[in-house]
Amino acid sequence: MDIISQLQEQVNTIAALAFNTIGTLQRDAPPVRLSPNYPEPPPTATNAAEDAANLAEQPQLMSAALVKAAKQFDSLVAALPLTEGGEEAQLKRIAELQAENDAIGQELQKQLEAAEKEHKQVQELFSQATDDCLNLKRPD
Amino acid sequence: MATATYPPPPPYYRLYKKYLEDPKSAPEPPPPIEGTYNLFGATYTTDDVLPSLEEQGVRQLYPKGPNVDFKKELRSLNRELLLHILELADILVERPSQYARRVEDISLIFKNLHHLLNSLRPHQARATLIHILELQIHRRKQAVEDIKRRREEAQKLLKEALGTLEGQQ
Numbered sequence: 565m566d567i568i569s570q571l572q573e574q575v576n577t578i579a580a581l582a583f584n585t586i587g588t589l590q591r592d593a594p595p596v597r598l599s600p601n602y603p604e605p606p607p608t609a610t611n612a613a614e615d616a617a618n619l620a621e622q623p624q625l626m627s628a629a630l631v632k633a634a635k636q637f638d639s640l641v642a643a644l645p646l647t648e649g650g651e652e653a654q655l656k657r658i659a660e661l662q663a664e665n666d667a668i669g670q671e672l673q674k675q676l677e678a679a680e681k682e683h684k685q686v687q688e689l690f691s692q693a694t695d696d697c698l699n700l701k702r703p704d
Numbered sequence: 705m706a707t708a709t710y711p712p713p714p715p716y717y718r719l720y721k722k723y724l725e726d727p728k729s730a731p732e733p734p735p736p737i738e739g740t741y742n743l744f745g746a747t748y749t750t751d752d753v754l755p756s757l758e759e760q761g762v763r764q765l766y767p768k769g770p771n772v773d774f775k776k777e778l779r780s781l782n783r784e785l786l787l788h789i790l791e792l793a794d795i796l797v798e799r800p801s802q803y804a805r806r807v808e809d810i811s812l813i814f815k816n817l818h819h820l821l822n823s824l825r826p827h828q829a830r831a832t833l834i835h836i837l838e839l840q841i842h843r844r845k846q847a848v849e850d851i852k853r854r855r856e857e858a859q860k861l862l863k864e865a866l867g868t869l870e871g872q873q
Contacts, residue, residue: 646827
């Protein structure tokens with residue numbers, strides 16, 4: 565895939581990671597303690613331990629993925645083959661290359677015509693020679 | 705079940721009756737369209753240019769000007785994006801009801817990023833054209849060299865054949 569499409573894909577990946585991160589954290593965050601008067605809700609005994617473990621490591625994992633994606637984007641930007649000079653320099657180079665291409669095309673055409681002429685000559689002479697051979701004439 | 709017959713073919717085929725004998729007796733094909741045209745009720749334009757951000761109602765975060773330094777702007781937009789994401793996370797912790805402004809900022813940064821990348825495409829197209837022209841020039845030079853070499857070889861063979869024939873006589 566070319567570099568610009570890769571950059572676009574990377575931007576979309578960063579967007580997906582960002583909203584997945586924020587969404588997951590928002591969905592799984594435990595409720596906030598509003599005031600010291602209200603007691604804490606009773607902890608559910610079933611899977612409190614592994615929930616707490618997940619809650620601790622999930623933000624780390626997700627933020628690490630996000631930062632890695634951003635670093636990847638930076639390295640892709642560094643790999644952009646952007647030459648200085650901009651549009652005019654490119655257009656000038658295109659005009660030069662077109663002129664050179666035309667000149668070479670003309671020369672190629674000339675060589676081709678000369679080669680075809682020689683080819684026709686050789687063919688004619690060869691057919692003459694074989695005719696003479698068939699009719700047993702001496703070559704002049 | 706209601707069916708409709710296909711529409712008949714356009715009646716222009718009658719004009720091409722004598723095309724094989726006289727190609728000029730039939731009408732020319734229509735010239736290419738310029739400007740805007742209507743197709744199935746929608747208007748299209750032949751001039752495909754990337755609309756600038758202002759035309760889409762989006763604020764432009766990177767400086768305008770003839771030559772934008774794409775790498776620098778892309779990198780700074782990337783950094784700003786990460787900062788905004790952190791800001792959003794902080795806001796959700798402290799004042800959760802004010803998320804909307806931050807989310808808008810993040811989507812603005814994304815729109816700018818995509819617009820920058822899209823404006824790199826014409827540059828890529830011209831670079832591809834340059835590459836193709838260089839390849840073509842190289843191939844043509846090769847072909848010219850090839851033809852020259854073959855002609856010389858053929859000349860050499862003919863001279864040898866002539867020499868052999870004269871030697872035989």
